[in-house]
Amino acid sequence: xxxxxVYMSFPSIHRHGYPFICLAFLCSCIGFALSSSLGVIFAMIxxxxxxxxxxxIRVIPLNDALVASPADGVVxxxxxxxxxxxxxxxxxxxxxxxSLFDVHVNRVPVSGVVxxxxxxxxxxxxxxxxxxxxxxxxxxxxxxxxxxxxxxxVEQIAGVLARRIVCxxxxxxxxxxxxxMGIIRFGSRMNIYIPAGMPVSVAEGHTVVGGExxxxxxxxxxxxxxxxxxxxxx
Numbered sequence: 168x169x170x171x172x173v174y175m176s177f178p179s180i181h182r183h184g185y186p187f188i189c190l191a192f193l194c195s196c197i198g199f200a201l202s203s204s205l206g207v208i209f210a211m212i213x214x215x216x217x218x219x220x221x222x223x224i225r226v227i228p229l230n231d232a233l234v235a236s237p238a239d240g241v242v243x244x245x246x247x248x249x250x251x252x253x254x255x256x257x258x259x260x261x262x263x264x265x266s267l268f269d270v271h272v273n274r275v276p277v278s279g280v281v282x283x284x285x286x287x288x289x290x291x292x293x294x295x296x297x298x299x300x301x302x303x304x305x306x307x308x309x310x311x312x313x314x315x316x317x318x319x320x321v322e323q324i325a326g327v328l329a330r331r332i333v334c335x336x337x338x339x340x341x342x343x344x345x346x347x348m349g350i351i352r353f354g355s356r357m358n359i360y361i362p363a364g365m366p367v368s369v370a371e372g373h374t375v376v377g378g379e380x381x382x383x384x385x386x387x388x389x390x391x392x393x394x395x396x397x398x399x400x401x
Contacts, residue, residue: 184220
């Protein structure tokens with residue numbers, strides 16, 4: 168008789184999710200002691216919390232000339248706007264919407280040095296609304312790319328439910344493309360600003376994966392950038 172062994176791998180949980188998961192699990196234990204129905208409800212909430220805070224391994228392209236998506240989600244807009252750094256430059260803004268069911272661990276979009284990390288107060292409009300792009304509370308990080316010395320701006324934006332933004336980047340520290348940079352709790356949006364004229368390899372409506380999907384290149388010759396590309400798991 169032949170036996171087939173199936174190995175299942177489960178993604179790890181982001182450390183900021185453990186308090187929520189433990190609280191939900193405790194409530195489910197109490198719930199089962201009081202009522203099986205109540206226990207089942209809290210057990211489902213526990214499972215949903217674990218699912219929301221999942222932190223899967225990603226296959227990261229090893230090329231510092233690439234710009235990767237900082238988040239899982241859907242590209243909602245690609246427009247040219249004035250730089251949020253108020254330096255008079257025109258930049259391309261790529262906005263990504265994260266639903267409740269997307270992975271919410273954010274990834275560094277480009278290799279370089281973190282120049283600044285700034286919390287900017289604002290409103291808590293729905294992340295899917297147009298006003299959220301400019302008006303909602305956010306954390307803005309500026310990374311000077313190791314290729315070309317470009318200032319790449321990435322914003323973690325709060326929403327109606329996502330009122331807690333965690334950014335682990337520190338000013339003056341090195342940042343590596345695809346490494347974890349933080350988390351936005353319970354659905355929101357991210358913006359990334361790149362110099363105008365850079366080749367963009369995604370379009371509105373495209374689904375992107377944080378750290379994996381190449382969204383732009385610091386090299387005008389995309390063919391050269393993609394040649395002999397290697398990857399690592401992070």
